[in-house]
Amino acid sequence: MTAEIRTSDGELLSVKLKKVERRRRTTAFLLAAPLLFFIVFAYVIPIFQMLGRSIDNAEMNSFLTETHEVMQTWDGSEMPGEDVTSTFYYELKTAVENKYHGKIATRLNYEKGGFTSLIKKTSRKLKNFDENANFLDQFIDVHKKWGDIEYWQALKRGTDAYHFRKYLTTFDYEQKFDGSIERIPEKLRINVTLWLRTIFVAVGVTFCCFILAYPISHLLSVLPTRYSNLLMICVLLPFWTSLLVRTSSWMVLLQKQGVLNDTLVSLGFVADESRLELMYNMTGTFIAMTQILLPFMVLPLYSVMKTISPSLMRAATSMGATPFHAFRKIYFPLTYAGISAGSILVFVLAIGYYITPALVGGAKGILISNRIAYHMQQSLDWSLATAMATVLLIAVLVVYWLYNKIVGIDNMRLG
Amino acid sequence: MNSKKSDFVKFEQVDKSYDGKELVVKGLDLDIAEGEFLTLLGPSGSGKTTTLMMLAGFETPTNGEIYFDGRPINNIPPHKRGIGMVFQNYALFPHLSVYENLAFPLKVRKVDKSEIEERINKTLKMVSLTGFENRMPAQLSGGQQQRVAVARALVFDPKLVLMDEPLGALDKNLRESMQYELKHIHESLGVTVVYVTHDQGEALTMSNRIAVFNDGKVQQLSGPNELYETPVNSFVASFIGENNTFTGTVKEIASGSAKIETDSGETIVANPIAVSSSGEKSRISLRPERVSIDPNEQLENKFTSEIREIIYHGDHTRVRVNLLGNDDFILKVPNASSDLKLNVGDKLDLGWSSHDCRALDY
Structure with a gap:
């Protein structure tokens, strides 16, 4: 046990020391503050945002939230059922009304080439759809690509809230729609x-x-x-x-x-x-x-x-x-x-x-x-x-x- | 074993100039005997360090030849000379431990491992640093670093060791004890040492002989006591120890004694060292301790002075007096004679023998 040391005016030495040093510490902090501010706002925050962007797909997910949810029960082995296609129809219709279907087209095109023209053509023809008939058949009537199951698989994957597939691309790998990871064709590797x-x-x-x-x-x-x-x-x-x-x-x-x-x-x-x-x-x-x-x-x-x-x-x-x-x-x-x-x-x-x-x-x-x-x-x-x-x-x-x-x-x- | 050579190291008409305009060393002739502790002493810029660097091989003489153990060495690079050297700032290798520092010169010589260890142990013992093998130089005090530097210069048994103001960075007490230590190491090993310093106390304590340098030339080369007692010119007289001087003109000169009229008009009987004819200007040198206060005995020179200042120095008191127009005449009064009542302004009778007061060059 060490005895408590007090200064001559009776205060505890450790308390007194802190008091005296506080002013100096505050000054030191104020001097460093602009730098800290700069580092946080111009360096740390942008970098974390950038890191986020590489896996973030939340916007796409918000465009087609319900389609994405319904598609979770679809295993992707055969063409999707009417629950999926109908949900997709209504959400795409909202997208066209609010004019963000173009963004959906661009995003989906990263997942599979050909999606841009597919979405655009479908959006134009959406008003001709009979909401009581089979949606899948009507989609295929608009564009035969809708008959290709891979486009539906791409739609499912493309609406995930986040994914790490861009990191695969970074090293010239891709994830097939069956989940397997393979190198991309040799002439595309760069x-x-x-x-x-x-x-x-x-x-x-x-x-x-x-x-x-x-x-x-x-x-x-x-x-x-x-x-x-x-x-x-x-x-x-x-x-x-x-x-x-x-x-x-x-x-x-x-x-x-x-x-x-x-x-x-x-x-x-x-x-x-x-x-x-x-x-x-x-x-x-x-x-x-x-x-x-x-x-x-x-x-x-x-x-x-x-x-x-x-x-x-x-x-x-x-x-x-x-x-x-x-x-x-x-x-x-x-x-x-x-x-x-x-x-x-x-x-x-x-x-x-x-x-x-x-x-x-x-x-x-x-x-x-x-x-x-x-x-x-x-x-x-x-x-x-x-x-x-x-x-x-x-x-x-x-x-x-x-x-x-x-x-x-x-x-x-x-x- | 051969008898010791008196010209183990020989400088023959060595000149050195750095800029082609001024000579730093002028026509140096110097013989260093085997086993000797020779000090090159002088003020800064006097050429002593240049002389040492030429011997070590880091500077080339502009003219003349240096011989080491009978061989001319002007064209031998430093690493083939086999001369140990202790540097002013120690120059320990900061990234190597004490052991590795000492092992460096041995490894270069391809000494085998067991012998390296044996020699390092022996050398570290000599400088009382046993147990410090694994320390890094930065973990040692100044004095310890100094010892390592000395050990490293000695560990490969060079016949000649050069030391360039090795004690300059140490504090006074440490410096004094290191002086004795170096002196003892030199005595026990019998190695030839050439030592450079500007500290006359150091030179007087350690050396067998001292070469006093000034203006690129050796002013006097002799043993410590000779240097102090019988300086041959006024530079040496004023550089070594304390010195009172008068200037004057020779009036009469005979063998062993000269009458010199000082600038203030009095006549001093002095010992003619560097004057030979009357009419010559001369500077008279007199050591403070050779002056008697209230002299009883028969002395050729007796004058009255006036006390200007009294400075207490512990073991003695220094008294500054005005004597024959010299306002800076210093007396040393041992404190045993404190019964002497000294006050500023008092008159004091002083006297000295003509033999102790040397008439030197002006």
């Missing part, structure tokens, strides 16, 4: 290729940046200040230029009639008719991304190397180590923190890179981010886009997790 290419490019660019940045950073850290400042400006100069301008200038350099090819031809290294394909393929993406991301590797490396005393290398050589041995055993291990910080920075930036591959990548050089943008802007399949973005986010988190396991986040030094 996402896995893009994932692999993205990882390859991100790893490759990280490695190239490391190889190029290491000597520069070392030079920066040992040069006298006036020279190192100049060199630092050279490293940072591209940083101060717009990303778009830099990428465009790479296009000027790399295209077939560009500066690089012209130089090689005029020097006689390359024949005029066999100019190098440096753009609209992986080479272009690689070169431009390496150049653009280089400063992100240089800065953490430089900040770590700056702290390594030159006397360590001297000490190692005075003890008989060759300069190479001293580098390998002493200098290099001391730069691990910088290498890992720079690598993770470049890798995370590279894995989500968008503008550069879009401009110089062409069809063979685009990355997963370009595919996400495509689904956001062109195909308007937002669920698929967000599913892909979620996978990307998880991939980055896994990298962080691995990094923390192997290196420890505390060892990261960014500058």
